[in-house]
Amino acid sequence: MKSLEELLAIKAKMQDKVAVRTSSGDIRVVVGMATCGIAAGARPVLNAFVEAVSKEELGDRVTVTQTGCIGICQYEPVVEVYEKDKEKVTYVNMTAERVKDVVEKHIKGGKPVTEYTIGAAKL
Amino acid sequence: MIRSHVLICGGTGCTSSHSHEVINKLAEELKSKGLEDEIKIVQTGCFGLCALGPVMIIYPEGTFYSCVTVDDVPEIVDEHLIKGRIVQRLVYNDTGDKEPLDKSVPVSLSETGFYKKQHRVALRNCGVINPESIDEYIAMDGYFALAKVLKEMTPDDVIKCISDSGLRGRGGGGFPTGRKWSFAKASAGDKKYVVCNADEGDPGAFMDRSVLEGDPHSIIEAMAIAGYAIGADEGFVYVRAEYPIAVKRLSIAIEQAREYGLLGKNIFGSDFSFELHIRLGAGAFVCGEETALMTSIEGNRGEPRPRPPFPAVKGLFGKPTVENNVETFANIPQIILQGPEWFASMGTATSKGTKVFALGGKIKHTGLVEIPMGTTLREIIEDIGGGIPDGKKFKAAQTGGPSGGCIPASLIDTEVDYDNLVAIGCMMGSGGLIVMDEDTCMVDMAKFFLEFTVDESCGKCTPCRIGTRRLLELLNKITDGNGTLEDIDRLEELCNYIRQNSLCGLGQTAPNPVLATLKFFREEYIAHVVDKKCPAGVCKNLLTYVIDQDKCIGCGKCAKNCPADTIFKTDYVAPGHKLASYTIDPAKCVKCGACLSGCKFGAISKQ
Numbered sequence: 001m002k003s004l005e006e007l008l009a010i011k012a013k014m015q016d017k018v019a020v021r022t023s024s025g026d027i028r029v030v031v032g033m034a035t036c037g038i039a040a041g042a043r044p045v046l047n048a049f050v051e052a053v054s055k056e057e058l059g060d061r062v063t064v065t066q067t068g069c070i071g072i073c074q075y076e077p078v079v080e081v082y083e084k085d086k087e088k089v090t091y092v093n094m095t096a097e098r099v100k101d102v103v104e105k106h107i108k109g110g111k112p113v114t115e116y117t118i119g120a121a122k123l
Numbered sequence: 124m125i126r127s128h129v130l131i132c133g134g135t136g137c138t139s140s141h142s143h144e145v146i147n148k149l150a151e152e153l154k155s156k157g158l159e160d161e162i163k164i165v166q167t168g169c170f171g172l173c174a175l176g177p178v179m180i181i182y183p184e185g186t187f188y189s190c191v192t193v194d195d196v197p198e199i200v201d202e203h204l205i206k207g208r209i210v211q212r213l214v215y216n217d218t219g220d221k222e223p224l225d226k227s228v229p230v231s232l233s234e235t236g237f238y239k240k241q242h243r244v245a246l247r248n249c250g251v252i253n254p255e256s257i258d259e260y261i262a263m264d265g266y267f268a269l270a271k272v273l274k275e276m277t278p279d280d281v282i283k284c285i286s287d288s289g290l291r292g293r294g295g296g297g298f299p300t301g302r303k304w305s306f307a308k309a310s311a312g313d314k315k316y317v318v319c320n321a322d323e324g325d326p327g328a329f330m331d332r333s334v335l336e337g338d339p340h341s342i343i344e345a346m347a348i349a350g351y352a353i354g355a356d357e358g359f360v361y362v363r364a365e366y367p368i369a370v371k372r373l374s375i376a377i378e379q380a381r382e383y384g385l386l387g388k389n390i391f392g393s394d395f396s397f398e399l400h401i402r403l404g405a406g407a408f409v410c411g412e413e414t415a416l417m418t419s420i421e422g423n424r425g426e427p428r429p430r431p432p433f434p435a436v437k438g439l440f441g442k443p444t445v446e447n448n449v450e451t452f453a454n455i456p457q458i459i460l461q462g463p464e465w466f467a468s469m470g471t472a473t474s475k476g477t478k479v480f481a482l483g484g485k486i487k488h489t490g491l492v493e494i495p496m497g498t499t500l501r502e503i504i505e506d507i508g509g510g511i512p513d514g515k516k517f518k519a520a521q522t523g524g525p526s527g528g529c530i531p532a533s534l535i536d537t538e539v540d541y542d543n544l545v546a547i548g549c550m551m552g553s554g555g556l557i558v559m560d561e562d563t564c565m566v567d568m569a570k571f572f573l574e575f576t577v578d579e580s581c582g583k584c585t586p587c588r589i590g591t592r593r594l595l596e597l598l599n600k601i602t603d604g605n606g607t608l609e610d611i612d613r614l615e616e617l618c619n620y621i622r623q624n625s626l627c628g629l630g631q632t633a634p635n636p637v638l639a640t641l642k643f644f645r646e647e648y649i650a651h652v653v654d655k656k657c658p659a660g661v662c663k664n665l666l667t668y669v670i671d672q673d674k675c676i677g678c679g680k681c682a683k684n685c686p687a688d689t690i691f692k693t694d695y696v697a698p699g700h701k702l703a704s705y706t707i708d709p710a711k712c713v714k715c716g717a718c719l720s721g722c723k724f725g726a727i728s729k730q
Contacts, residue, residue, distance in 0.1 A: 001384040002392045004270045007261060014262030020128050021182045021251060033207040047161065050126040063183045064126060066207030 019059035027062045027107060029053075031094075032078040034069030040076035041095070042066075048099040049079075053107075062107060075121060081106060090118040127162045127204060128182045131191075132250060134169030134336050135329070135368055136490070141193070142177035148196040153204075162204055168337015168372075170250035171491040172237055175215060180232065180250075187232050189215040217509070237488050240507055242469065244477045245293075245330075245453035246493045249337030254372045257379040260340040266385055268456035269344050272351055273393045276459075278308060281352040285455065287463035289475030294320055294411075294448030295526065295552045296628070297474075297541040303445060306435035307353040310443035315355035317346045318439060318446040320416055321362035321369070324408040325524025326575065328555035330479040331449035333491055335362065335369035338453065339376035343386065345455035347397045353445050357398050361416050364403040373401060408525070408579035412627045413446045415581065426583045427627035448553065450479055470496030474540035482508050484557040485515065496540040500530055503539065504558060515560035519643070523552025525572040525579075526632030528639025529565070548639050550632070564661035565644040566651055570598045572636040580629065587630030590621040594637060602662040606652040615641060656730075663714040666729045668707050670718075674726035677702025681718035681727060687711055690718060 001007060031037070031046040049064045070078060075092035079102070082088050089112045091102060098116055106112050114120055131137075131146050146166060153159050170178050175189035179199075186209050188199070195213060202208045218236050232238055243249075252259040260266070272281050286301025307315060319342055323331040335342065346358045362370055377399055380386040388396040402420050409415045410425040417439045419425035438444025454476060458466045467475045474496040480503065483489050487509030494503060500520060504510065511517050519529040528549035530537060537543055541551050559568065573595040582588045597614050600606050618634035618641075625631045641648060650656050657665040670681070672695055682690040682705055689711040696703050704726075707718070719727045 001266075001390065004274060004391065007266055007270055010258055010261045011264070011267075014258045017125070018252070018259055018262045020125070021130070031207070033205065035206065038205065046126060047124055050161075051124045054124065065183045068206055068208040 016054055016057075016059055020063075026084050028082040029062060029064045029107070030067045030080045030082065031064070032068070032070055032076060032080075033066040034073075036069055036073035037076045037078065040073075042077035044096045045077045045079065045094045045099055048096040049103070052099060052103040056103065056108065058103075058107065072118070075118065078118075081112075091116045092118050092121045125161060125163045126183075128165055129162060129204075130165045130167050130180045130182070130250065132168070132170050132176060132178050133166035133254075133368070134173070134249075134333055135366070136169060136173035137176035137178060138368065140176040142191075144193050145177050145179070145191055145196060148193045149200070152196055152200040156200060156205065158200070158204060165253045166255070167252065168249040168254050169246075169333035169491055171241075171246065171333075171493075172215070172488060173490040174488050175490075178215075184209070185232060187215045187235070188213040236509060237490070237492070237507055240498065240502055241493050242477050242495050243493045244457055244466075244469075245334060245450050245479055246337070246491065247457070248341065249333055252338070254337050254339055255375050257340060257376065257383060257385075260338070264460060265340050265456070266344055268459035269347050269351075269385065270391055271459055272348050273391045273395055278352045278354065281348060281459070282308060284463050285352075285458060288458045288466040289463075289470070289473075290451065290454055290458060290466065291474065291541060292448060293450035293454075293478065293553070295523065295550065297551060300447060300451055303435060303447070304349065304352050306433070307355075307443045307445045310436050312443045314357075314440075314442045315350075315353055316439040316442055316444040317349045317353070317355045317358035318413075318417065318420070318444055319346055319358065319360040319452055320411065320413065320446055320448045321360055321366075322404045322411040322416060323363065323366075323449070323553060324406075324411045324579075325526075325553050325555045327483040327557050328481045328524060328553045330481055330491060330554050332366050332369050334449050334453045334479075335366065335373050339369075339373045340380065341456055342373070342449060342452050343376055343380050343399060345452035346399060347386065347390065347395075348455055348459065349445055349447070349452070350397045351395050353443070355445070356396050357400075359400050359402050359420050359439070361402045361404055361410070361420055363406050365406050370401065370403065377401070407581070408575070409581040409627070409629050412629055415627065416446070417444065424581075426581045427629070429626060450554070471538065471540045471543075473542050478539070478551065478554060480554045480556040482556050482558065484521075485511050485560040485563070486558040487512050494539075497538045499536050499538050501535045503556065504535070508558065511558065511560050515562065518559050518561050518563055519565065521557040521559065521568065521636075522555065523550040523632075523635070524555045525575045526550065526628065526635055527552045527555075528635050529559075529568075529643065531643040533643075548635075548642055550635070562659055562661070564602075564657050564659040565640040565647050566598065566602055566657075567659075567661045569636045569640045570595065570602060573598055573633070576629065576633040580633070584624075584626040584630060586621045586624040587626070587633060590617060590625075591630070591633050593617060594621070594634065598637070601648065601651050602657070603664045604651070604655045604662075606648075608649070608652055611641070611645075611648050611652060660729050666714050667709050668712055668714065668716070668718060668727060668729050670704065670706055671726045671728065672704045672706070673697045674724055675704035676700050676724055676726070677704050678724075679705065680721050680723075681705060684717040684721045686715060686717060687713045689713070 077094040079091040179188040290300045291297040415425045415427040434444045479493045521529045580587045689708045
């Protein structure tokens with residue numbers, strides 16, 4: 001080790017890998033991963049979120065986690081976004097493709113993507 | 124892409140409750156479910172809650188599972204890792220509040236009763252990072268303190284920083300670390316050494332082991348910082364061979380640090396070079412004493428040397444040496460990074476920062492806790508430790524191991540710091556905290572520690588070699604029921620003599636358990652001597668087992684259980700019973716207690 005820069009580079013490289021253990025995250029993205037969710041393709045959705053958060057370096061702000069069935073199985077994969085002091089947003093029929101929009105517009109831009117939400121799905 | 128981390132404790136405590144099998148099973152399950160690329164298994168150091176091991180924590184949820192067995196693993200994988208459903212039955216969420224929480228409410232680790240009042244500085248990375256990965260240590264700001272001292276600080280700045288922080292030696296004595304370093308710096312010499320004392324010998328203490336197992340790089344970094352401060356280019360870690368996991372992880376860490384150039388020549392492109400070696404100790408208690416430890420590193424029999432000259436002037440191989448304990452070193456990088464004011468803001472007027480205690484004995488949560496100095500004993504025992512099991516009453520806490528004393532129940536509100544403990548005739552020691560309930564005999568406890576020091580006395584000086592043996596004989600005489608009141612006075616006199624005349628800390632502190640128990644529990648000694656009774660019912664020769672003839676239903680189970688055939692049938696049939704009762708022949712009784720534990724009718728008692 002010859003310089004502080006090298007040390008910083010290792011830290012930066014690793015930060016991403018340990019962030020999952022330390023970040024409290026203002027935003028919590030919860031993917032329904034019960035049998036119904038998995039059958040409807042929740043796994044790629046979850047992975048897409050994890051990848052997007054890492055790629056966009058949102059790790060210190062966003063926690064991606066999973067949960068069980070919330071009861072609206074026909075609308076799976078279901079994703080809920082919890083943000084501090086804001087109403088919870090529930091997305092339905094999610095796909096990896098839709099994840100990009102949600103990350104871009106909602107998580108980075110602060111505006112929920114209304115057309116994917118449960119309200120738009122007309123229960 | 125990794126979406127979840129499963130941290131499993133690989134410390135000695137959890138390893139002995141089979142955490143490795145859990146790790147292997149988990150790896151196997153993840154592989155068979157094709158989850159290896161999504162979920163990472165991290166083997167960490169000690170979480171502290173050893174009583175509930177093996178412990179596992181799953182991120183990002185931060186779910187804390189305790190007492191995980193191999194059979195639980197498939198369920199954790201299927202339910203938690205695949206479906207995101209927390210396995211409620213394994214969740215640890217004891218917040219220490221009276222009302223038991225609804226298990227479905229997730230409780231973060233820091234909210235549980237055990238962790239709520241803790242403040243982790245020395246243990247900050249234990250249970251958080253993989254100790255075998257230098258990169259993870261760097262991710263947690265590791266080696267940035269070393270970079271900072273080499274780039275921005277002079278050796279005097281470093282010493283001033285440590286002095287200002289108020290850090291005192293965590294090995295027991297409590298000598299100010301900054302002052303120790305400044306003495307070694309001031310000593311002239313072409314060669315100086317830094318030594319880390321990891322010869323943790325107090326029965327029940329394991330904080331140093333846990334730091335080495337959970338965060339070995341912090342010790343390497345701190346020793347290099349100490350080397351820079353005093354002008355040393357070589358260091359030794361003296362660690363017990365009984366700590367194989369600690370030795371292995373430290374060896375890996377040293378190897379990694381060398382590869383990264385964080386040990387070796389011209390660290391960070393500076394003129395500073397530092398090399399580190401491990402020396403294994405054979406487990407002699409006296410080698411925890413600094414001069415004996417250095418004699419042992421030199422390859423000689425571990426015996427203490429008279430001081431002065433102090434190690435800072437003439438230490439290892441006759442060169443100026445700084446020797447600090449593992450926990451002391453573990454605080455150093457944080458003090459450098461966060462500043463002396465930050466460290467000094469924790470604790471009491473004369474004891475700064477935090478202290479790690481190994482909680483043991485009659486307490487619900489045995490394990491490792493780190494608390495700010497000045498936390499009361501009550502908080503440690505009741506809030507963090509979860510209190511005494513089986514509704515028993517707290518009697519005393521023993522600190523400082525064989526060199527320490529005890530804190531009686533009447534002083535439970537004592538704020539624990541160096542000076543308060545000394546004021547009540549106790550000492551901090553390395554941090555073993557053994558909790559005793561009403562069933563503990565204090566004379567027997569003192570005897571236990573004396574047996575230990577008699578075994579461990581190196582024999583070099585007479586007061587310790589012969590004095591401690593005579594002390595033990597007096598204690599044996601008392602617990603055998605042959606003691607007199609004069610013996611108690613003799614005990615005290617001998618204690619003071621040994622304390623004043625022994626060569627090293629081992630002998631000087633060996634009488635402490637006796638003196639402390641005499642001070643707070645003199646009436647127990649007197650009961651043993653005058654009434655020939657052991658109030659706690661421990662000392663066998665002062666006990667008689669008695670059958671209450673009116674409660675005995677005559678089942679004969681005790682007679683069957685008795686290994687010495689001392690229980691026989693009488694002619695007496697108690698009113699309301701059909702069979703004749705039994706009785707014990709006190710002359711033949713070996714006092715094993717088999718009759719008492721087998722009696723379902725509460726007819727047998729010990730008096």
